[in-house]
Amino acid sequence: MRRGSGSAVIFTDDGHMLTNAHLVGSAAHGEATYSDGEESPFEVVGVDPLSDLAVLQALEAPEPAVLGNADELVVGQLVVAVGSPLGLAGSVTAGVVSALGRSLPVTRGQAQRVIEDVIQTDAALNPGNSGGALADSHADVVGINTAVAGFGLGLAVPINPTTRRIIDTLMVEGRVRRAYLGVVGVPAPLPDDVAHRTGQRAGLRVIEVVADGPADRAGLRRGDMILTVAREQIRDAQGIQRKLFAEVIGTDLAVTVLRNGAMVDVYARPTELTVG
Numbered sequence: 265m266r267r268g269s270g271s272a273v274i275f276t277d278d279g280h281m282l283t284n285a286h287l288v289g290s291a292a293h294g295e296a297t298y299s300d301g302e303e304s305p306f307e308v309v310g311v312d313p314l315s316d317l318a319v320l321q322a323l324e325a326p327e328p329a330v331l332g333n334a335d336e337l338v339v340g341q342l343v344v345a346v347g348s349p350l351g352l353a354g355s356v357t358a359g360v361v362s363a364l365g366r367s368l369p370v371t372r373g374q375a376q377r378v379i380e381d382v383i384q385t386d387a388a389l390n391p392g393n394s395g396g397a398l399a400d401s402h403a404d405v406v407g408i409n410t411a412v413a414g415f416g417l418g419l420a421v422p423i424n425p426t427t428r429r430i431i432d433t434l435m436v437e438g439r440v441r442r443a444y445l446g447v448v449g450v451p452a453p454l455p456d457d458v459a460h461r462t463g464q465r466a467g468l469r470v471i472e473v474v475a476d477g478p479a480d481r482a483g484l485r486r487g488d489m490i491l492t493v494a495r496e497q498i499r500d501a502q503g504i505q506r507k508l509f510a511e512v513i514g515t516d517l518a519v520t521v522l523r524n525g526a527m528v529d530v531y532a533r534p535t536e537l538t539v540g
Contacts, residue, residue, distance in 0.1 A: 270283060270284065270287035270348070270392065270394050270395045271283065271346075271347035271348050271392065271393060271394065271395040271396030271397075271409070272296065272320060272395050272396070273329050273395075273396065273397045273405055273408065274322075274325045274326060274327075274328045274329060275328050275329055275331055275405070276328055277328055278321070278325075279304075279306075279321050279322040279323065279324065279325035280309070280319055280320070280321050280328075280435060281296065281306065281319070281320040281321070281322060281325070282317065282318070282319060282320075282395075282408055282431065283317075283318050283320060283394075283395035283408070284316050284317065284318060284394050284395040284408065284410055284421075285311045285312055285313045285315070285316045285317055285318045286313075286316055286394070286410075287318070287394055287395050288308055288311050288318040288320070291308055292307065292308050293305065293306060293307050293308060294306055294308075294320075296320070296322050296325075297353065298325070298326055299353055299354040300326070302324075302326075304322040304323050304324045304325060305322070305323055306320045306321060306322040306323070307320065307321050308320055309321050309434060309435060309438060310433075310434030310435065310437065310438040310439055310440075311434070311438075311439070312430055312434055312439065312440045314379075314440070314442065314537075315379060315421060315427060315430050315440075316379055316408075316410050316421055317408065317421060317427065317430060317431065317434070318434070319431060319434040319435055329397060329399075329403075329404075329405045330403070330404050330405065331404065331405050331423050331428070332399075332400055332402070332404030332405055332406045332423060333404075333406065333423065333424055333425070334364075334383060334406040334407055334422030334423050334424045335422070335424045335425070337361050337364060337383065337400070337406060337422075338361065338364075339360075339361050339362070339363060339364060340360050340361060341360060341361045341400065341401075342358065342359075342360055342400070342401050343358070343359060343360065343361055343383075343385050343387055343398050343399065343400055343401075343406070343407075344356055344357070344358050344359075344387065344398070344399045344400075344401075345357045345358075345359070345385070345387040345388070345389055345393060345396065345397070345398050345399075345409055345418065345420075346396050346397045346398075346399065347389075347392060347393035347394070347395070347396025347397070347409060348392045348393070348396065355393075357387045357388040357389070358387055359385050359386040359387030359388065359418075360385065360386060360387075361383060361384070361385055362384040362385055362386050362417070363383075363384040364381075364383060364384070365381055365500065365502070366381070366382045366383070366384050366419065367379070367380055367381075367382070367501070379410070379421060380501045380502050380505055381422055381424075381426075381500075381501070381502040381505075382407075382410065382419045382420060382421060382422065383398065383406070383407045383419065383420040383421075383422050384417060384418070384419055385398065385417075385418050385419075385420065386417070386418070387418055388418070389409055389411075389418030393409045393418070394409055394410060394411070395408060395409065395410075396408070396409045397409070398420040405423055406420075406422065406423050407420030407421060407422050407423060408420055408421045408423070425506075426502065426505065426506050429509070440509075440510075441509070441510035441513065441536060441537075442508055442509060442510070442536070442537040443507075443508040443509065443510070443512045443513045443517075443534035443535070443536065443537065444477070444478065444508070444534055444535050444536065444537035445477065445478050445479045445504070445508065445517075445532055445534055446473065446474030446477020446478055446479045446480060447470055447472070447473055447474070447477070447479040447484060447490075447504075448470070448471055448472040448473075448474075449468035449469055449470050449471060449490060449501060449504075450468070450469055450471055450501075451466055451467075451468060451469075451499060451500045451501075452466060452467060452468070452469040452489065453465060453466050454466060454467055454489065454491075454522070455525075458522060462491065462497075464491060464497050464499075465499075466499045466500075467489040467490055467491045467498060467499065467522065468489070468490040468498050468499070468500060468501065468503070468504065469487070469488075469489050469490075470484060470485065470486055470487060470488045470489070470490060470521075471486060472486065473485065473486055477535075478532045478533055478534050478535055479519075479532055481532070481533075482519065482530045482531060482532035482533070483530050484519065484521065484530060484532065485523070487523075488521040488522070488523050488528075489521055489522040489523075490504070490519060490520075490521050491520045491521060491522055491527070492518070492519070492520040493507050493517065493518070493519050493520075494507050494512075494517055494518055495518055495520075508534060508537075510536075512534050513534055513535065513536045514533060514534070514535070515533065515534070516531040516532075516533055517531065517532050517533070517534055518530075518531055519531070519532055
């Protein structure tokens with residue numbers, strides 16, 4: 265796909281393509297150039313800046329790639345990056361998964377946000393790789409390359425059940441409605457007695473509660489350790505993100521936290537997240 269030397273991945277028989285939201289911007293259409301030199305116009309189906317994913321649809325497209333599951337990746341596993349670095353279409357570089365579960369802070373205009381759970385790889389990425397495939401040794405696409413973090417460091421948005429849900433929603437509705445809690449946390453181990461009692465080894469320690477946000481109004485505090493949301497165990501930020509889709513907006517969401525050695529239940533009512 266030609267827009268700022270970006271790339272895209274065809275993933276359906278009818279020409280749907282996956283790329284980065286930051287490449288698409290506010291565009292409604294464009295033209296894709298395939299590795300064999302053929303060209304086809306495309307329309308923008310949906311864009312989700314919070315995951316940095318966008319879905320396009322071309323009128324004609326070659327055979328699609330197979331989407332895999334990044335949740336099955338392990339550190340040290342071989343991966344291959346495919347894209348158009350520096351405008352060189354169809355380039356392939358190999359490397360390994362360097363780390364999993366990274367957070368990628370990015371700025372779009374005046375807004376700052378974090379893409380959670382990205383894949384870190386040492387496969388060589390350059391400008392133009394963005395939007396291209398990160399594939400495993402079976403040629404399944406496990407990520408969409410999104411950023412060059414520095415020499416020898418590349419980052420990719422994972423393809424997993426959470427992002428597959430985002431992709432499916434973009435294909436149907438063109439956007440993703442998300443719920444907002446207004447809490448920032450980091451994974452942390454639980455005390456041995458709590459881990460023994462609950463069978464849970466880690467939770468999410470609250471490091472910031474946005475003033476007058478849903479979490480603040482529900483009584484969540486800095487220092488709380490979030491154990492469960494909607495009665496399901498939470499170990500990291502991705503665990504909460506999986507819960508914060510449209511169906512919980514305006515509903516009472518049960519949150520159990522560990523506070524001063526005691527378990528406390530609160531009910532937060534998420535609002536709809538707006539993206540500026």
